[in-house]
Amino acid sequence: MTNHSTPASGRAxxxxxxxxxxxxxxxxxxxGWMHTARFLTTAAQLHHLPPMDLPEIAFVGRxxxxxxxxxxxxxxxxxxxxxxxxxxxxxxxxxxxxxRQNTTDAVLADLPGYGYAAVPKDDKIRWQxxxxxxxxxxxxxxxxxxMCDPRLGLTELDxxxxxxxxxxxxxxxxxLVLLTKADKLTRSEGxxxxxxxxxxxxxxxxxxxxxxxxxxxxxxxxxxxQWAHPPQAEAAPDALGSDSATPSDAAAEPPEAD
Ligand SMILES: Nc1nc2c(ncn2[C@@H]2O[C@H](COP(=O)(O)OP(=O)(O)OP(=O)(O)O)[C@@H](O)[C@H]2O)c(=O)[nH]1
Ligand SMILES: [Mg+2]
Numbered sequence: 001m002t003n004h005s006t007p008a009s010g011r012a013x014x015x016x017x018x019x020x021x022x023x024x025x026x027x028x029x030x031x032g033w034m035h036t037a038r039f040l041t042t043a044a045q046l047h048h049l050p051p052m053d054l055p056e057i058a059f060v061g062r063x064x065x066x067x068x069x070x071x072x073x074x075x076x077x078x079x080x081x082x083x084x085x086x087x088x089x090x091x092x093x094x095x096x097x098x099x100r101q102n103t104t105d106a107v108l109a110d111l112p113g114y115g116y117a118a119v120p121k122d123d124k125i126r127w128q129x130x131x132x133x134x135x136x137x138x139x140x141x142x143x144x145x146x147m148c149d150p151r152l153g154l155t156e157l158d159x160x161x162x163x164x165x166x167x168x169x170x171x172x173x174x175x176l177v178l179l180t181k182a183d184k185l186t187r188s189e190g191x192x193x194x195x196x197x198x199x200x201x202x203x204x205x206x207x208x209x210x211x212x213x214x215x216x217x218x219x220x221x222x223x224x225x226q227w228a229h230p231p232q233a234e235a236a237p238d239a240l241g242s243d244s245a246t247p248s249d250a251a252a253e254p255p256e257a258d
Contacts, residue, residue, distance in 0.1 A: 027218035030225040033098060037075035037108060040095040046133055049093060055228040056095075056107040056140045057174075060131070061147030062155060063113030066180040066211065070147060071096070071110050073211040074221055081110045093134065098228070106228035107140075115157045128157070132164050143174035143227040145220075147209075150179040150193035154200050162202070174227045175204040182208040182215045 025033070043049045059067040068081035080096060091112050099105040111134070112127060119127075135141065144165055148154055154162075169175050179193050190208050197206045205223070209216035 025222055025225040025229070027222055030221035031074075031076065031218065033100070033225055034074045034221050035076045036100055037071075037077065037080055037096045037098050039080065040097045040104075040107060042092045042094045044092050046093075046130055046137070049095070049134075049138070052107060052140050054104060054106055054140060055142035056109055056138065057143040057145060057224055057227060058109040058111055058135070058138075058141060059145045059147060060111050060135075060161060061113060061180075062149065062152070062157065063116035063119075065113060065147040065149050066209075067113060067147045068110055069211045070145075070178065070180065070209065070220075071108060073214075073217060074224070075108075093130075106142075106224075114161075115155055128160075131161070135161070135165050136168070141168070141173065143176070143224065145176045145178055145224075147178050147180050148197065149181055150185060150189075150197065150208075151181070154197070159200075162200075166202070169202075169204065175201070176220070176223060177201045177204060177206040178209040178216065178220065179206065180209050181212070182210040183213040 041050060059071060061067055066083075068083035071081040072078060072083060075096070081094060093112070094110040096108040096110070097104040097106075098108060111131060114124070114128060114131065116124075135144065146158065146161065148158060165173060165175065177197050179190075179197055182190055185193060185208075194206055194208060207216045207219055209220060211217075
């Protein structure tokens with residue numbers, strides 16, 4: 001796939017400063033930031049995941065929905081995450097660090113897909129439990145990107161996952177449904193899929209996405225940047241009365257320009 005149009009100048013572009021209304025980045029900045037992604041670690045079980053206190057954004061969805069391809073496309077790296085025609089390719093939780101100049105200001109998590117029929121039942125149940133635990137207990141989880149093939153719609157397991165994360169979404173967990181492989185839809189099918197998914201996503205954000213036709217890439221990168229760089233007030237909801245100009249934490253501060 002020729003999807004790695006490296007923003008050669010991206011590294012040198014200083015990110016936009018967070019405005020009073022909230023941190024925003026232009027597409028070039030957001031894609032430059034995504035391009036800094038590098039492999040951090042892999043874990044077969046939750047307790048193997050390193051505890052972290054940086055924003056973490058998880059990609060979830062049915063097997064074969066396009067999670068790994070989406071990560072590769074957003075990060076403009078061909079093989080950062082394992083993508084394959086064969087469903088069930090991703091079998092561990094794989095973490096990738098993001099941040100310029102070898103600092104890390106956020107983490108992406110590529111999760112194994114669910115619903116792949118050929119997986120033995122016990123493995124399925126085990127994995128669903130790991131996934132639910134991850135979504136409920138991972139403290140630094142800041143956002144969830146649910147990848148959904150609109151030709152299949154939201155499956156029962158997608159709905160279950162939505163139920164699992166609903167309490168956290170109500171408490172501020174960010175949530176985006178990406179309707180994948182949008183290249184396979186006509187314009188009107190795409191519009192219809194968007195409105196159906198918006199109804200089902202309970203007010204969460206929904207976008208069309210295609211790695212192949214490069215649909216939704218910039219928007220998604222910008223949204224993830226925003227999630228990982230919340231406005232100051234959101235980053236430090238209770239400053240314990242501190243009125244001093246404390247240095248902001250790495251997650252709230254835009255990375256320095258090279
Ligand atoms: N047409 C089209 N195919 C895509 C797109 N994104 C992914 N695919 C294909 O879908 C298949 C599955 O992609 P993956 O990224 O491995 O899917 P996954 O969700 O990570 O799958 P698991 O690891 O099994 O959970 C591969 O054959 C990809 O080439 C897209 O935007 N358009
Ligand atoms: Mg995968």
